Amino acid sequence: MVAQTELHLGDAKDVLKNIPDNSVDLIFTSPPYADQRKKSYGGINPDQYVEWFLPISEQLLRVLKTTGTFVLNIKEKAANGERSIYVIELILEMRKQGWIWTEEFIWHKKNSYPGKWPNRFRDAWERLIQFNKNKKFHMYQEAVMVPTGSWARGRLKNLSETDKIRDESKVGSGFGKNISNWVNREMAYPTNVLHLSTECANKNHSAAFPESLPEWFIKLFTKKGDTVLDPFMGSGTTNLVAQRMMRNSIGIEIIPEYYKIVKKKLNPVQTYLFEPNNKYGKNNKKKRLPIR
Numbered sequence: 001m002v003a004q005t006e007l008h009l010g011d012a013k014d015v016l017k018n019i020p021d022n023s024v025d026l027i028f029t030s031p032p033y034a035d036q037r038k039k040s041y042g043g044i045n046p047d048q049y050v051e052w053f054l055p056i057s058e059q060l061l062r063v064l065k066t067t068g069t070f071v072l073n074i075k076e077k078a079a080n081g082e083r084s085i086y087v088i089e090l091i092l093e094m095r096k097q098g099w100i101w102t103e104e105f106i107w108h109k110k111n112s113y114p115g116k117w118p119n120r121f122r123d124a125w126e127r128l129i130q131f132n133k134n135k136k137f138h139m140y141q142e143a144v145m146v147p148t149g150s151w152a153r154g155r156l157k158n159l160s161e162t163d164k165i166r167d168e169s170k171v172g173s174g175f176g177k178n179i180s181n182w183v184n185r186e187m188a189y190p191t192n193v194l195h196l197s198t199e200c201a202n203k204n205h206s207a208a209f210p211e212s213l214p215e216w217f218i219k220l221f222t223k224k225g226d227t228v229l230d231p232f233m234g235s236g237t238t239n240l241v242a243q244r245m246m247r248n249s250i251g252i253e254i255i256p257e258y259y260k261i262v263k264k265k266l267n268p269v270q271t272y273l274f275e276p277n278n279k280y281g282k283n284n285k286k287k288r289l290p291i292r
Contacts (some may be wrong), residue, residue: 236262
C-alpha cells in the first residue's frame with residue numbers, strides 16, 4: 001500500500017470547493033488564531049473570526065464523510081484583562097451549520113515555560129474540539145490505549161463489595177463503573193487530556209505542533225488507506241505523519257514559502273496550483289493544475 005499525498009497552494013475556502021463530497025475520513029487542522037501570526041497570515045480580528053471561518057467550515061462539512069471526524073485545534077487569547085469568546089461563538093454557529101459538537105480534548109503542553117501577568121498565569125494548554133456530521137462515526141479506541149499504570153496495583157488489591165458491582169454515578173448522569181473489571185488488565189483507555197511536549201525543533205513555521213498530536217488523532221479516527229485533510233497545512237506536520245502512517249492526505253496552504261517547504265519534504269507527491277478565477281470556469285475540474 002502506498003499513501004497518496006496531495007498538496008494545494010491556495011486559499012482553503014476556494015480549494016475546498018474542488019474536493020469531492022463525502023471523501024475525507026479525518027480533518028485535523030490548526031487555523032491561524034485570531035489576532036495572532038500577523039506577519040505570516042495577516043491576523044484576523046476576533047470580531048471577524050467567525051464570519052471568516054464559517055464559509056470554510058461549510059465546505060469541510062461537505063467533504064467529510066458521514067462516518068468522519070473534524071478535530072479543530074484552536075485557542076482564544078486573553079487581552080485587556082479577559083478571554084476572547086470567539087471560539088465559543090464559532091462552536092455555536094457551526095452547530096447551526098449542521099455540525100455536532102461531540103467532544104473536547106485538552107492538549108497539556110508538558111514543557112511550557114512559566115510566566116505571570118497581573119491577573120493570570122501562562123497558558124500550558126490548548127483545546128482540540130471534535131465535530132462530527134453524525135452521532136455514529138468511526139473511532140478506533142483500542143489504537144490509543146495506554147498502560148494501566150501504578151494506580152492499579154493498590155486500587156485493585158483489596159476490592160470492596162461496591163467495587164465488585166456496577167456503581168452508578170451519584171449525579172444522575174447514567175454513567176457507572178465496575179472496578180473489578182480492571183483486575184489483570186494491562187491496558188486502559190486514555191482520558192481526553194493529552195500530555196504532550198510542544199514542538200522544539202525549527203520547522204520554519206511559527207506555530208508548528210508536535211508530530212505526536214496529529215498522530216494520536218489519526219490513530220483514533222482512521223485506519224490505513226483512509227484520507228486525512230489539513231486545510232491549513234503550515235509546515236505539513238499532519239501530512240507528514242499521515243504519510244508515515246499509510247494514510248492518504250490532502251494539504252492546503254496559502255503561503256507559498258510554507259507550501260514549497262512541505263513539497264520538498266513529502267516528495268514524491270501530487271501537487272496542485274489552484275487558480276480560482278481562471279479561464280476554465282467555476283466548476284471545471286481543470287482548475288486544479290498539476291505542477292510539473
